[in-house]
Amino acid sequence: MGRDAGNDWSELEAEAGPPSKQQQQTISSLSGIDAAKLAPMLGVYGLSQPGRPEYLFPEQTQRSMFQQMTINCGVSYGAGLVLGGLYGASQGMRSQDATNAKLRLNAILNGAGKRGAALGNSLGILALLYTCSENALSSIRDKKDVYNEIGGAALTGLIYKSSRGIRVATAAGLLAGSALGLVGTVRHHLAKHGYHSFSQAVPKFT
Template structure:
């Protein structure tokens, strides 16, 4: 019975046009808001967890017996890693939402920089005007540098 079914004749009905799979193309701009947010938050959390964990391990490696030192290093990794990872993930979420909102204004190459400034301003919005301005400047410079770097997916 299955010998009689021609899969090639059914392919156009399911939207398959060529012989190559379409899912191999990767275009970050073609992704939706939530796909970009999950990617950015996950990657940022991983980087933050690694950096914070390394700081926690370094803080926990003070002199002591092997057992005490191991326990202090594991506690430091869990405490610092999760805190820094959560902070990085929150900043990535703010950045992705800001970037998505600012794409509607057609700023072209300035969209990532404006999103970085907006992220910094929102992140420190309750800290006073000097901290807000400094955070906005740092966010704009960092996102502009990342946007111009060769590792940028844009």
């Protein structure tokens, strides 16, 4: 039966003959199509970014607010715990009250615990405020761009220092917004000029 099928296929090929010049041109033109550019039309997202996962729905390409909150707060708290702990440990090592090894070890542990917890809590709160502010602006504007990051940072600084008065809160908001604006500008220009690997290394908090 397999031999008969092979003979039938050979007969069909013989009847069809070689492809015409127009058919060859059509086939060669199809080979130049970029599937990554057609992917959104076909309902597949992520093909234009090699190494990234593919999604059927565009909203799946962005993390949800709770995913962002978990990552931002966790990373910020962990970084604050480590950096603050190192700073507190260095203070404990330089303490003049530690006259022997036991007291010096106690001073190091106390300093690391105190400074690490304080900085970790502060950075965790900042990350929480920023994530909520950035997502609120994104929902209001119905758009995801760098302006949400800048506005979210400005609101974060404003709220975080609101108990210190209008002047201090405004200065903190302007400083935080300017810092995020600088980060976003650097990331945008790196991506624009083809340095995608470097632009991805610049922090993005969304």
